[in-house]
Amino acid sequence: xxxxxxIDKLKRSKILDLLQEGKRIDDRALDEPRPLVIDTGVIPHxxxxxxxxxxxxxxxxxxxxxxxxxxxxxxxxxxxxCTAEILPLAHPSAETGPPxxxxxxxxxxxxxGIRESGMIDLSQMVLQKDKSxxxxxxxxxxxxxxxxxxxxxxxxAVAAIITSKIPKWEMKDDxxxxxxxxxxxxxxxxxxxxxxxxxxxxxxxxxxxLDEWECLDARITITTNSDGNIVALQKGGSDGFSLEQxxxxxxxxxxxxxxxxDIIKQATEGSK
Amino acid sequence: xxxxxxPGDKIAIMEEYEAGNNACADGHIVRATVIGQSxxxxxERVVNVKNNKPISIPEKGDIVxxxxxxxxxxxxxxxxxxxxxxxxxxxVECICATRSLRKKNVALVKDLVKLKIIGHLNGAIHATIQxxxxxxxxxxxxxxxxxxxxxxxxxKCVECGWTDDRKLSSDFLKSDFLKVRE
Amino acid sequence: MGGxxxxxxxxxxxxxxxxxxxxxxxxxxxxxxxxxxxADGSAYIEFGGNKILAGVFGPRDVHPxxxxxxxxxxxxxxxxxxxxxxxxxKNPAPSRREIEISKVLxxxxxxxxxxxxxxxxxxxxxxxxxxxxxxxxxAALDAASVALADAGIxxxxxxxxxxxxxxxxxxxxxxxxxxxxxxxxxxxxxxxPNLGKITLLQLDGVLTTDEFKKCIELGLEGCKQVYEIQKxxxxxxxxxxxxxx
Numbered sequence: 040x041x042x043x044x045x046i047d048k049l050k051r052s053k054i055l056d057l058l059q060e061g062k063r064i065d066d067r068a069l070d071e072p073r074p075l076v077i078d079t080g081v082i083p084h085x086x087x088x089x090x091x092x093x094x095x096x097x098x099x100x101x102x103x104x105x106x107x108x109x110x111x112x113x114x115x116x117x118x119x120x121c122t123a124e125i126l127p128l129a130h131p132s133a134e135t136g137p138p139x140x141x142x143x144x145x146x147x148x149x150x151x152g153i154r155e156s157g158m159i160d161l162s163q164m165v166l167q168k169d170k171s172x173x174x175x176x177x178x179x180x181x182x183x184x185x186x187x188x189x190x191x192x193x194x195x196a197v198a199a200i201i202t203s204k205i206p207k208w209e210m211k212d213d214x215x216x217x218x219x220x221x222x223x224x225x226x227x228x229x230x231x232x233x234x235x236x237x238x239x240x241x242x243x244x245x246x247x248x249l250d251e252w253e254c255l256d257a258r259i260t261i262t263t264n265s266d267g268n269i270v271a272l273q274k275g276g277s278d279g280f281s282l283e284q285x286x287x288x289x290x291x292x293x294x295x296x297x298x299x300x301d302i303i304k305q306a307t308e309g310s311k
Numbered sequence: 312x313x314x315x316x317x318p319g320d321k322i323a324i325m326e327e328y329e330a331g332n333n334a335c336a337d338g339h340i341v342r343a344t345v346i347g348q349s350x351x352x353x354x355e356r357v358v359n360v361k362n363n364k365p366i367s368i369p370e371k372g373d374i375v376x377x378x379x380x381x382x383x384x385x386x387x388x389x390x391x392x393x394x395x396x397x398x399x400x401x402x403v404e405c406i407c408a409t410r411s412l413r414k415k416n417v418a419l420v421k422d423l424v425k426l427k428i429i430g431h432l433n434g435a436i437h438a439t440i441q442x443x444x445x446x447x448x449x450x451x452x453x454x455x456x457x458x459x460x461x462x463x464x465x466x467k468c469v470e471c472g473w474t475d476d477r478k479l480s481s482d483f484l485k486s487d488f489l490k491v492r493e
Numbered sequence: 494m495g496g497x498x499x500x501x502x503x504x505x506x507x508x509x510x511x512x513x514x515x516x517x518x519x520x521x522x523x524x525x526x527x528x529x530x531x532a533d534g535s536a537y538i539e540f541g542g543n544k545i546l547a548g549v550f551g552p553r554d555v556h557p558x559x560x561x562x563x564x565x566x567x568x569x570x571x572x573x574x575x576x577x578x579x580x581x582x583k584n585p586a587p588s589r590r591e592i593e594i595s596k597v598l599x600x601x602x603x604x605x606x607x608x609x610x611x612x613x614x615x616x617x618x619x620x621x622x623x624x625x626x627x628x629x630x631x632a633a634l635d636a637a638s639v640a641l642a643d644a645g646i647x648x649x650x651x652x653x654x655x656x657x658x659x660x661x662x663x664x665x666x667x668x669x670x671x672x673x674x675x676x677x678x679x680x681x682x683x684x685x686p687n688l689g690k691i692t693l694l695q696l697d698g699v700l701t702t703d704e705f706k707k708c709i710e711l712g713l714e715g716c717k718q719v720y721e722i723q724k725x726x727x728x729x730x731x732x733x734x735x736x737x738x
Contacts, residue, residue, distance in 0.1 A: 044378060045423045045449045046392060049486050064492045082624050084542065085577040095530045099623060101577025124585060127571065128548025128619035130531045131400040135571060178576040178585070180621070182546060183529050250491050315732040317724055318605075318642050319650035319687040335607065335649055337688060344607055344647035346731050363731050364645035367533070368552050368611060402554035403614060434563040434612035 043254065051239075051254035058242045065094075065248055070291055072234070072246035075194060075299060077306035079202045087203020087225070089307075091195035094248055095185035097129075100177055100195035102203040104225075106166060106215040107174035117164025118174045121150035123181070123192050130184035148273045149179065149193045149233070152262035156231035156270040159200060163226045167210050175200070175225070186249035189260045189273075193233040194303060201227060201307040230303065231270055232296040233262040236288050238280060243287060245295055259285070261292035265300065313350050316343040316360060323351065323358040331357035367401035369394045371430045375405065375438065376448065376488055379422045385410040387418055389426060389438070398490050405436035409478070412441070416453070417478045423449040425480050446480035448488075501675055504661035511671050512541075519655060519667040519715050524636065524726035526643050532619075534644025536726070538636040541669060542626030547636035549644040551616035566611035570599035572633055574622040594630050595620075601634055601654070601683040601693035607647040616646055627670030628656050631681050634693060639723050643730070650685035651723055652692060655715030657682065657708045659700060664708050666715045673697075678704075682712040686720045 043051065054064055063069065073094030082088035087102035107118055123146035125133045138146075153159070164173035177200060179192040207221035237247040237255040247255060257276035264270050269289060274280065280288070316322055322334060323341040330336045331352065333345045343349055347363045369375050369391060377389040386408050391399060407426055409417040417440065418424050425445050426438035440446055452459050452468035453475055459466040461483055467474045482488075501511055508516060520541030529535035532548035555561035572595040576583050587595075598620065606616065618641065620633040634654040641648060658668040660676030668679045678700050683693025691709075700708055 045421065046378070046489070049449070049489050050491055053486075053489060053491055082544065082577055084580065084624050084626070088577065097529075099575070101575060101623075103577050103582035105582060122576070122585065126546075126548075126573075126619065126621050127617070128529060128532050128535065128546065128550075128621060131402075131550050131553070176576065176582050178582075180575050180623075182621070183531055185530065248492075315728070317651065317727055318648040319685070321687070333647055335647075337649070342649065342687065344649065345645055346642055346727060362645050364534070364643065366552060366645045368614070400550075401552060401614070403552075404554070 047254060050250060054251060054254060055240055058239065058244070063244065064250060069242060070245050070295065072190075072295055072299065073248065075302050077194065077198045077303055079198055079307055086206070087199045087201075089195050089198035089202065091191050091198065093187065093191040093194065093246065095183055096181070096187060096191045097183040098179050098181050098188070098191045098195040100179045100192070100199040102199045103176045103178070104203065104205050105174055105176075106171055106208055109165075109169060109172040114169030115162060115165055117159075117161040117172045119150075119154055119159055119161060119177070120174065121153060121177045121179070121196060122146050123149060123179045123188070125181040125184060125188070129181045133184065144273075144275070145188050145192055146179070148189055148260055148271070149196055151273075152193055152231045152233050152271040153177070153196065153200070156229050156262065156264045158197070158227060158229055158231050160226035160228050164205070166208055166215050167213075170213070171210065171215050173205060173208070175203070184249065186252035187235050187246050189235045190233050190246060193262070194299065197230060197232070198303050198307050200225060201230070201303070229264040229266070230300050231262050231264050232300045232303070233260050233271075234292040234295045234299070235260040236291060238276070238278065238284065243284060243291070245291060259288050261289060263293050263296045267293050267297070313348040316349045317346055318344055322349040322360070328356055328358040331359035333360035333362055334358055367394065367399040368403060369405070369428045369436060371428055373428045374425065375428060376423065376425050377405070379418045379420050379424055380404060382418065382420055387424075389424055393488060396488055396490070403436065405438045407438045407440050409440065412478055414476045414478055416476055418447050419450060419453060421451075422447050422477075425482065440478055443481045446478040446483070448480055448482055449484065450477055501671055503672055503675060504663055508663070510665065512669055516663050516665045517711060517714065519718055520669065522635075522719055522722050524639055524722055526639055526726050526730040532640070532644075534640045534642070534646070536636045536639040536643060538632050540628060540632035540635070541667075542624060543622070543629050543632040544624040545629065545633050545636050546621045546623060547633065547640035548619045548621075549616065549640045549646065551644070551646070552611035552614035553617070555613065555615040561613045561615070563612055564609070566608035566614045566616060568599055568603055568606055568608060568616050568618070570595050570602065570618045570620065570637070572598055572620045572622070572630070574625060574629075578622045578625045597693060597695065598630060598634055598637065602637060602641070602652055604690060604692045605638070605648045605650050605652050605685055606641060607649060610647060616641070627673045628668060628681065630654075630693075631656050631683070634683050635719050635723060639726060642727055650688045651720060652683050652685055653716045653720040653723055654681065654683040654693060655712055655719050656680060657712030657715065659698065659704065659708065664704060664711055666711050678708070680708055680712060682709065682716060684713055684716040686717055
């Protein structure tokens, strides 16, 4: 914490003082995520889309589905690629130019949660084995940054995927040809939900806002599937967790994850 | 008399009133340049517009709190964090003359200071530190980097006992200016 | 020169266009002001199927420092399309097209923005196309001008924008994506309505000099309609709470 400015240090001590009393700067309980609002179908031209607003963090996710070559060793599976970008209008500190390491980490953590849960049944997305498969691209853009972009991107992407449709292609002369008006629901097997928690002093807080985020000692993102199993993890930040703290985080990720999953299920139900 | 106006709206004609704050002349017409309320000052014969959304650049008379970025022989450069107790993100700096204070260390780099804006000159924002309320709010020991406590008008390190001078504000060590989620 | 070969009927025998509009009618335009929490000013515009977010920061310190000017502030504009905004997924890196549009939009806004009051600072305008449907630069310019006003940046005038063009041998207002692809001309116009200055003008296609004059006149009518929508959006945010007198 030596590289914090005086203002950041004062902020941190104010936040910590409140935590000692069991309070947070935005009046939430320690294990309480911010209100989540999901709107689906916000980009009608995309194959699926959603806007997630987690407190004052906002992400738009758009799904593009198009034929592609399979990964070399995975000729019997469709491909899934997830990206993230903090748009420069999202925060005064956001920069244009090639993605920074923190943004690449966000994209990879969101990607891993969705991929490792097997959310999309990619085996149903093969047009011709080893030659041509269907690719699902989930591009997430952050339009307002108030901390915890991991979860906001993840919720937007998951909701967008649930509501997405896969167009139909048929192979003709070794080339995929689009069959109009034959789109079907994307094959979904489970709904992965990430929950990011921060460590500050000895306190664990769920879904840190930006003021909290900037003075965390460490953080962890745990993704669970619909069965309540852990499918992906990412620890970050410049301090470590004890085993007890990690066990507590895993329990929180299941309890909080279930509530978030219900919100996403409800928001995506009508649009399927 | 006041009117709600948008940029480009006609608010007066030049024959009657001059363009004042947030107004500009377009031939013989005076137009608003910001969203706000136009106010005609009949005595001064000017028309001003009160900006509904002030921008993050301080003006003459504003009280600012900022972080010292550079200390030179006769002045300090300060990055502005608060204008009139409102946090700002414009990252602009002001400069403040320190020669007349007759102190060895008016402020150190990374100190938090409270200043008053004198005005804009030659593309720079000028401020003063010469008032009991103005001066250093937070600082660290120059020798060991630890916390200090005030002793009359000097400071003493709580760890190594080093004593030093600063131009202290009467609000030294008060953090009630801090805004987190308000 | 005609448009590309197509099955689409751009104009039917009753003078109705492929999306049901008359020749002198714009698509539906809605603008919301102050939609972002962090930006100093922001706006969201839906212009037909175009969906564009505009965010403004500034005046603020200039990075990199060498770009700053001791005599005046500088205006920077970035126009950018999201990967999912067009039918084929777009590479997120800026294309030559986006860089050119950023430049012409900057030059369309510069005559309006009063920069000399803020030496050594920058005003940054970020335009993010969430969905593109023909005429994104006009819609982006409309949103940019509203976002600048929302940020409290002094401006000599608002800038409003709409395209006019030619399809099926008729002059049309607000060229949509289909008409752009299959039509004969597309001419985006940016306009300062009170100062009467045209600050954005491009043309793709062929017009006679007589058509050119009529096309500009038609486009300016569209600009003025959009200007009313811009003003209403700003009034709704700033003056609707009863303090309007």
